Amino acid sequence: MAPKKGSIPWNKGLSKETSEVMMVISKKVSDTLTGRTKENNAGVLAQSLKMTGRSKETHPGNMAQSLKIKGVKTGRSWNKGMTKLTNPIVAKISEELTGRTKENHSGVKAQSEKMTGRKTGRAWNRGKTKETNASVKSQADKLTGHTKEDTPYLAKISEALIGRNKENEPAIALGALKKIGRTKENHEGVARGANKKTGRTKDNHEGVARGAAKKTGRTKETHPYLASMAEKRKMYRGSWHPNWIDGRSYLPYDNKFTKSLRKRIKERDGYTCQYCGVEECNHWRGLDVHHVDYNKFNCDDSNMITLCNICNIHANKDREYWERFFKDKLTVKLNKVMIYEV
Numbered sequence: 001m002a003p004k005k006g007s008i009p010w011n012k013g014l015s016k017e018t019s020e021v022m023m024v025i026s027k028k029v030s031d032t033l034t035g036r037t038k039e040n041n042a043g044v045l046a047q048s049l050k051m052t053g054r055s056k057e058t059h060p061g062n063m064a065q066s067l068k069i070k071g072v073k074t075g076r077s078w079n080k081g082m083t084k085l086t087n088p089i090v091a092k093i094s095e096e097l098t099g100r101t102k103e104n105h106s107g108v109k110a111q112s113e114k115m116t117g118r119k120t121g122r123a124w125n126r127g128k129t130k131e132t133n134a135s136v137k138s139q140a141d142k143l144t145g146h147t148k149e150d151t152p153y154l155a156k157i158s159e160a161l162i163g164r165n166k167e168n169e170p171a172i173a174l175g176a177l178k179k180i181g182r183t184k185e186n187h188e189g190v191a192r193g194a195n196k197k198t199g200r201t202k203d204n205h206e207g208v209a210r211g212a213a214k215k216t217g218r219t220k221e222t223h224p225y226l227a228s229m230a231e232k233r234k235m236y237r238g239s240w241h242p243n244w245i246d247g248r249s250y251l252p253y254d255n256k257f258t259k260s261l262r263k264r265i266k267e268r269d270g271y272t273c274q275y276c277g278v279e280e281c282n283h284w285r286g287l288d289v290h291h292v293d294y295n296k297f298n299c300d301d302s303n304m305i306t307l308c309n310i311c312n313i314h315a316n317k318d319r320e321y322w323e324r325f326f327k328d329k330l331t332v333k334l335n336k337v338m339i340y341e342v
């Protein structure tokens with residue numbers, strides 16, 4: 001309803017918040033409209049009939065509205081892309097929520113109870129599977145082999161998910177937190193998934209074959225994702241890397257930092273990450289031995305600590321904090337060890 005250039009808008013820029021007259025008009029309009037339905041009012045009926053059958057495919061207004069909503073979804077998430085690391089308000093909200101469980105917070109308890117009922121009592125498929133129910137089976141059959149390229153419904157779901165990540169979507173963040181530390185040894189679902197996948201190759205499994213076929217021939221020249229990864233790597237080389245500090249990572253490690261020393265430190269720490277507690281046998285690669293004061297020439301036991309790959313990456317940001325944190329931890333740990341040795 002943008003006014004034509006040079007003309008005066010009908011409300012002269014006044015709103016019900018700024019003008020008493022507008023407030024009265026607004027209230028009058030609202031009172032007149034209350035209770036009107038297409039059953040008792042010709043105007044509402046006419047409007048409704050006019051809109052029947054309109055979709056974004058057939059009506060430009062609906063299309064514009066849909067695009068607007070999409071923009072709102074991906075471009076303007078509730079936290080506008082801010083995380084607790086970048087924005088004090090998000091940090092405060094996060095802090096306020098920390099430690100709330102259904103045991104100590106009535107709101108969480110109520111929500112949890114609500115969800116529990118929903119989950120067990122009103123699952124979307126009400127417990128039916130394609131093995132036990134014809135309509136679920138027909139839906140599953142219908143979707144088999146379909147992709148978002150040929151099925152509008154899947155495209156819509158896929159589109160709605162674009163741009164959501166654990167930084168901007170609380171539900172995803174919660175899901176990610178819940179999954180930390182799950183291995184096939186301690187979690188039934190992971191074990192089931194792993195078992196299901198054992199022995200799958202592109203020769204005997206349609207999904208693996210499809211994934212492999214999709215990737216065949218992709219190069220950074222033909223595939224935008226690979227191109228963006230290559231670009232990122234280029235950017236992060238050397239002084240462009242966010243953790244770059246005067247090139248010190250190019251310094252050779254001290255020749256005291258040997259394999260046997262790393263083994264000794266890992267043994268001391270029980271082959272366990274000293275921050276998150278993941279064990280080497282459950283990690284995707286060998287644990288790292290980290291220099292607490294970031295000085296690669298200081299290979300004293302009190303300056304070495306075992307970390308997993310992820311915690312080691314975290315320890316490279318906010319160095320002052322982590323140096324203090326691990327120093328304190330080692331002081332306690334080494335003093336205990338000394339008492340045992342006496």
Ligand SMILES: [Zn+2]
Binds near residue numbers: 275277278308309311
């Ligand atoms: Zn860790």
